[in-house]
Amino acid sequence: MSRTSVLIAMVALAVGCAGRSWRVAKETHTGLAYRTFATENPDHPKFDLAMERAEALDWTDATALDTPEGYQAFLGAHPRSEHSTDAMVMAEARSWDRAREARTPEALSAFLARYPDSAQSEEARLLVEEAWYERAKSEATEAAWSRYLVRYPEGRWITEAQEQRERLAWMTTQAKNTRLAYEQFAMRFPFSEHRDAAMEWLHKSRVSRLQPVVVLDEAAVPEGQRATLVYDVRQEFDDTLVYDLRGDFRMRRTIMVDLKGGPAPHPQKAYGKQDDTGLLVLTYSESPGRRFEPSGRATDIVATLELYVPATTTPVWSERLEATTPERATGATEKALHDAALAELGSRLRGYADGLALERRETR
Secondary structure, eight states: OOHHHHHHHHHHHHHHHHHHHHHHHHHHOOHHHHHHHHHHOTTSTTHHHHHHHHHHHHHHHHHHHOSHHHHHHHHHHOTTOTTHHHHHHHHHHHHHHHHHHHOOHHHHHHHHHHOTTOTTHHHHHHHHHHHHHHHHHHHOOHHHHHHHHHHOTTOTTHHHHHHHHHHHHHHHHHHHOOHHHHHHHHHHOTTOTTHHHHHHHHHHTOOSEEEEEEEEOOOSSOGGGHHHHHHHHHHHHIIIIIHHGGGTSEEOOOEEEEOTTSOOOOHHHHHOOOTTEEEEEEEEEEEEEEEETTTEEEEEEEEEEEEEOTTOSSOSEEEEEEEEOOSSOSSSSHHHHHHHHHHHHHHHHHTTHHHHHHHHHOOO
16 A cells, blocks of 8 residues: 555544544534544644534523533633633632521631732621621630730721630639649639639748658568668658758658558648648659669669648649669678669759749749
8 A cells, every 4th residue: 555545544533533522512512522632633624623522511501500510621721712701600609608508617717818909808807707606606615715816906806806705714723723724824814813713822821831741662671671661761751851851841750651552641631731831742662673783673762752732732843853772882791782873862852852942932
């Protein structure tokens, strides 16, 4: 077959395919079908006719749907259509209808983001604020009112929002009943009607007298030596932290308690609660540690130091301490290793005297 014959055959095949595509488009008679034909056959004589029919059918479909998506799809397919202006107007109008009906901050904000220069933009902005206000009323939480105030610091409902946020914050503060909660409330709401009550609570939590308590929990010594261990821990406690605190607090005699495997009661129930008196509770646990050849084993200590005041059942100050027998310990007996660990605990306890003193001195 000659080169000319091949070219003639290829043209005939292309014409035949285009003819079949045109027949399919006519039979289907949809905008998509005509647009598909035009895309596949940009040089076909019926290209313009296909696009005219596609535009007419797509416009009919868009107006029948009458939705933002329908008009936007038409604009995407026919950006230069004679219906483009109408499509843009209708897309905006239906988007506005949908946003106004939903009346949520998200829907109204989305409309404004898409149509910032709309004739409805001012009304939309008013409705967005109203939607955030209604959501805050519905959720009725401090966070919800705070969201409204952050967005509208000079909003139409600012007075109500401030009052509701403060009311809910005060309720939360009372429910927590901790020093941190009252301090945060006093700082956040310096002109609140509840600030005096918050400051009074904080004032009562600043005690001038301390009742030290040593509580023995877990021990690495035999049962018969637990009483001696409690005494040794108390002695270390008294010689270090309790001694250092005497310049800032009136100190009572340290109470010694051995739990003997039982549960730890709440300190205020077990040791009493008096005005202007804090409970300084050291809860002590120990276990065997690494080996010291040939002397025996080190002592690993874990303790908690907590301060309770009459205003709350939650500790207003709490620290976790860990100590162990140092690498170099004086003496070569198990007791020497144990005493070295207790001395290490005592050195750590001394570091908390200033922090505890601030619990009495500090005013906010």
